Amino acid sequence: MITCRNLQWGPAGRPLTPPLDLHLPRASLTAVIGSNGCGKSSLLKVIAGIERPLSGQIELSVAHRGGIAYLVQQQALDRQFPIKLQDLVSAGLWRSTLGRPQRRERLQQALRDWDLEHLQQHSLRALSGGELQRALLARLSLTDAQLLLLDEPEAALDESGIALLWQHIQRWQAQGRTLLIVSHALDSLNQRLGNALLVAASGCRYAPIRELLTRRSGLEKVA
Known part of the structure; x- marks a missing residue:
């Protein structure tokens, strides 16, 4: 490998x-x-x-496309960037060829897996360090890398x-x-x-x- x-x-x-x-x-x-x-x-x-x-x-x-997933350290992120937690996590699906309903289902499953369902509408700056880390891991888990x-x-x-x-x-x-x-x-x-x-x-x-x-x-x- x-x-x-x-x-x-x-x-x-x-x-x-x-x-x-x-x-x-x-x-x-x-x-x-x-x-x-x-x-x-x-x-x-x-x-x-x-x-x-x-x-x-x-x-x-x-694979040349989407074969590698890299978990960055939190300090590499701009927590003032105006997106919600669910938007951050859903970025793990950006190479996915699934239809919209399947993508939505996979996103919700990842949020459940990482205990983030109740936080999906929160902004990045409203998250604790641990919540943000779980969001980054949830994003990675949505890739097929x-x-x-x-x-x-x-x-x-x-x-x-x-x-x-x-x-x-x-x-x-x-x-x-x-x-x-x-x-x-x-x-x-x-x-x-x-x-x-x-x-x-x-x-x-x-x-x-x-x-x-x-x-x-x-x-x-x-x-």
């Missing part, structure tokens, strides 16, 4: 890590961990095609929201989707998934997350 060969990324002329070679198979679930500023979010943007790599290659076994790139999906979620998130992550993986998740919630990751990619200036390492967590030197600065 994802193959990186001699991949480097970061500011022009200043790669954040040594070259990365990595292969992640279809339907895999992988965490991306490391210290603040090490390049985790930038790596997701490079894979998504939002930023260009400094060198190397990425091969993605996905086979590669899901989630940048800190647990941000602002309460305990029930986190439980809901992981129910969906498990469902997406069971559907054969490939997931790459940037997160600082190491304890939660350790309980829920097997493998992780540790990003560090000294080099990246892909291994079972329990193995990486026993070598705390590369994770001491994780916030």
